[in-house]
Amino acid sequence: MHLRKLIRAAGILSILPVAVHAQDAAPAFSAGDTALVSTCALIVMLMMLPGLGLYYAGMARAKNALSVLTQVFASISLIAVLWTAVGYSLAFTESPLNAVIGGFGKLFLTGITPDDLVLTLPEYLYALFMMMFAAITPPIIIGAFAERIKFSAVMVFMALWFLLDYVPMAHMAWGGGWVMGMGILDFAGGNVVHLNAGIAALVCALVVGPRKGYRTTMMAPHNMTMTYTGGAMLWVGWLAFCGGCAYAANGLSALLMVNTMLGGAAGALGWMLTEWALRKRASTFGAVTGAIAGLVAVTPACGYVGPGGAMAVGLITAPICLYAVEAIKPRLGYDDSFDVFGVHGVGAAVGGILTVIFALPVLGGTGFPEGRTLLTQMVPQVAIIAFSIAVSVVMTFVALKITALVCGGLRVEEEEEYEGLDTSAHGESAYRLTDSVFGGGAVYPVAAAMEGAGAMSAPAKMTSDKFAG
Template identity: 70%
Template sequence: MNLKPVCPALSLAILPALLPSLAQAQDTEPVLSAGDTAFVATCALIVMLMMLPGLGLFYAGMTRSKNVLSVLTQIIASISLICVLWILYGYSLTFADGGGMQGLIGGTSKLFLSGVNADSLVGTIPEYLYVMFMMMFAAITPPIIVGAFAERMKFAAVLIFMGVWLTINYIPMAHMAWGGGWVFGIGVQDFAGGNVVHLNAGMAALVCALVLGPRKGYGSQMMAPHNMTMTYTGGAMLWVGWLAFCGGCALAANGYAMVIMLNTMLGGAGGALAWMAVEWAHRGKPSTFGLLSGTIAGLVAITPACGFVGPAGAILVGALVSPVCVFFVEVVKHRFGYDDSFDVFGVHGVAAFVGGILTVIFAAPALGGIGYAEGRTMLSQMLPQVLIMLFSMTVSVVTTWIALKIAGALVGLRVDEEAELEGLDIAEHGEVGYRLGDGVYGGALVMAGAEGQPVPRPAMTVAKAH
């Protein structure tokens, strides 16, 4: 069965088994479904809330107060840029027929959305809606990387990096996995973008952290989150948005979509509780930051698994991934000394890889999953699963390095030392996030009091003093 993919969720090998109605629809004229359209449109809007206020607040609260606006600005500007580029060429190069290059990149027949109109359908929903829903995936993936280089990268470099990375990394990766490319034909069990979104962004974050180097004072000065209530609010919005992110991939309002959303919710819950338990045992106190970190780790891990496992398996996927992420955040990061500001690699990258492996394990019918494609066993499914994840990691490392080199050659990557000490809010944007009653920049006062002070015992994802 060789169906044209309509969603990142659906693996070629198991699509007919999961959605037989789509298989039958090959020989019939597609018909618009008002229910499916309303459901996917709602999911798209909720994913937008997940991006702009959700990711923005989650990251902004983790910064020092002198850099809060810089992170918010980087995220909203990156999302805006990516949305425009997606319409200009991103959608076409991802989903249009690529001719002789079909295995690696799509074609140019839908540049500027040529040929897309109000009557064209993808499955049972308008193609315009499909364009928008997939635009949300494209727009949220590169900004995840902001958490790795926060507080030290030039704004102009951020924009150049985002545009280049989208073009040479995300679009080919999305086409290969979702748009009919060679990865799609392998039948990897990755429901909603564990590879293309989270593993890809996580590896890119590690490369960015290594290339840019640590922030000034990393390991010796206060770098704890300046506003945990802001981070909590953003993290809660991410959790809500994740249900729409994964559930909308069914492209239909049906029972299967509801299982996906339930599994997504449970993956986050399992991750939160497991991180809390590890932190409680390790530090003697559970922290809000630890619970949020575990929630995100569980959500990342369940992203590839949510369409293949049962509810009990979803809880275990989240619970098993959190201790691994804790180890990378608490031990590996400090042993090697890289400054991944908000632990994008330690959470997104690590959880996506572990989640990809756990997907195959808990997809087993004996463990409540839906099973494997005909002729495949757990072991034979695991081989392409791991190989494609390794391929994704390699592509991410190479393309991220190239994008950084291009941005660095054009405008330079890092702000100068004076700007970094002053804060990027003022140095890069000429404004401040907070003012005290007398009009003095609150962030500057906070930092003046923190210079040279030892770093207190942080939450599980905050840089420690060496």
């Protein structure tokens, strides 16, 4: 009961900017709220750079590690500029097509002054915080086509996908579009960020095709220490990612951070316990990946469930993501390099459904909008998940086809892929070259005996066999 009162008092819908603009009374500036959200924005920035970059680069072959870092860095830079130029305006202003997309009233943030507020925050800060959401979403997709795509194609695709997919989805869910009025339980972007990017990753993996040597060459992370460091930074940043969505320094923001922490922790345990049951040991990579799966799943749930529910969401979701990564993916044969779909796509869909279940007051949740039951809440919840999947599939496919036309194809030449994208695309290398291995010929000492990338190591393939029976 106390939890329900807390969240209702804070106003769940206050995280949606259109609700702010609809208020009659002018909001009052809060230094405390501003300090909290400013801090959260900075921590989410560290979540992206270097967090996401390190997490992915460690999973790449050493000859491609720098290319992954560069793709993430450049994509975030590109999206930050596009968000300021057109994205914020299209997402958070009104237009004649307001059900689907906003207008052009705040291009380049024109018309905003330092005195303008959204809720109790300077609007510039609100735009910056939402920029963090926009900037981290498209680069998540990089993990699906890493090690084989042209750098020019990455940049063109990122711009197109951002404009065609992310911005309309953000407006529909958060900026006054039709999805916003559906009463969906998605507190911090399960659909707009993780499901959206995860489904896009699957489409990209299918359209771009597998890496040369996929399923015949060892493809294990070349630097688990790097992946561990990046994954840990992602977890830290996730607390700010979700906690900042209260837009206020209050009990709700604290609850969001507690739930986020517990979702990640339970996800790590769920993945490790499943590994232990399957092969009598738990891997470091599994612990980190399980935490990410739990964090993805708790993102939509963090404002609607209690701490016990957050743990349940992470604990249940992680083994399902493990099954998707190590059993479904090999059976279907697609090459999602770093398992973006298996973790973000599957995790977000499962988390969205579990959000409704653990929002039940009897399970410690906040309950549903007035007049709704478990069934009448679940129906629109699943419908919007399906809608988000459909939009991501169509818009990702369109963006890829346009990119292929503009860039003369998506993939690098076979010789360049064999050489590695660090040198062929950027003229640099992540590690010092040496002639000391294999009797001459420049190789990467860190990974000389471990060709490969991807979220499935050799032990993971053993798990796949067990899942397959």
